[in-house]
Ligand SMILES: NC(=O)C[C@H]([NH3+])C(=O)NS(=O)(=O)OC[C@H]1O[C@@H](n2cnc3c(N)ncnc32)[C@H](O)[C@@H]1O
């Protein structure tokens with residue numbers, strides 16, 4: 429394997445030491461006898477200088493003709509130079525063109541129409557901005573897995589092809605399944621609930637699909653869903669746990685990906701320093717806050733983007749809002765008695781909106797059947813799920829965290845589409 433650019437820049441190799449680096453051309457500037465080439469690999473960017481006399485004429489000709497995104501292998505001597513990005517360069521002794529790149533359609537700094545960039549997403553995924561965001565996402569996923577493993581959760585692999593809605597029929601994607609029909613999973617929850625009777629604490633990281641008709645900056649038709657389900661746990665114990673999970677992931681990612689977060693315009697220090705406890709208010713208290721803020725809001729309705737944004741202006745940490753009206757929430761949420769359910773949404777500050785949806789689950793069979801019917805679904809389609817209440821049911825709770833929502837908040841991004849390599853929305857399923 430070739431030397432990594434970050435290792436060359438970090439001083440791992442002494443001046444004069446010869447190393448070999450593989451990478452792609454970011455910029456090329458030639459004055460005939462000397463060619464300055466900025467190359468990148470997955471660890472960073474550095475300058476390569478090809479000088480007449482140091483490289484053979486053939487290699488100098490290759491260097492001179494390099495264009496955006498050519499892939500090259502360069503052998504050279506490490507040389508400290510304060511004028512070079514990162515304070516070091518490779519003074520080339522040999523340079524080979526591996527993959528030509530003529531007229532690369534995305535020009536470095538130029539502003540491009542977002543739709544054009546999305547049509548060229550298969551190329552744009554190598555851009556500095558998207559590479560940085562994908563590194564942040566990698567850290568989010570690995571930090572989450574580490575937290576789950578350290579807290580006795582088992583990772584499980586629930587089905588993606590499913591037979592009944594978890595989050596309402598209006599956002600289901602239907603597919604032809606042999607001679608039958610099936611759907612793409614909106615959430616692994618119902619299957620995770622079946623798995624707690626053997627494993628007690630389970631999690632999954634899967635794609636969830638929502639046929640959202642809305643065009644917003646925080647909805648995708650396909651997103652990655654970090655979901656947990658815990659036997660014996662009630663709502664408020666789960667909220668304590670969610671604070672620990674979110675702080676662990678944010679602290680780790682803020683530490684590990686500070687450079688990338690800064691590069692895309694985020695504030696890593698905030699996430700490095702995020703600490704529990706987070707503020708907690710009930711739905712009714714949230715309604716009072718909105719009304720005191722002069723917001724026109726009809727009590728009994730769900731909070732939308734505007735309400736969540738307004739509520740988040742009162743706090744600089746994520747806000748837990750609990751006990752929503754039963755009518756606006758899913759059938760599986762445990763009845764809290766006063767027309768409310770034992771659920772919680774976690775709303776990120778600064779208008780980044782809902783990151784987590786969670787609840788204690790209804791375990792009373794009759795109440796559950798009634799709520800399935802009230803939501804216009806046929807309990808017969810949930811026969812397997814209702815069996816979980818017939819055989820050794822226990823109090824349990826669970827949550828779903830949107831990975832892309834979390835990455836968007838950590839990176840401080842305007843639109844969720846840049847948090848996933850290939851965003852799927854109502855108007856895009858290409859490339
Ligand atoms: N296991 C569970 O208890 C999860 C539960 N069945 C569930 O799906 N809840 S949720 O619909 O609020 O979605 C959970 C989270 O999933 C994210 N989410 C939800 N919908 C989307 C869309 N369309 N795009 C991106 N992210 C989305 C968002 O962060 C939500 O808070």
Ligand SMILES: [Mg+2]
Nearest residue numbers: 773782784785
């Ligand atoms: Mg939700």
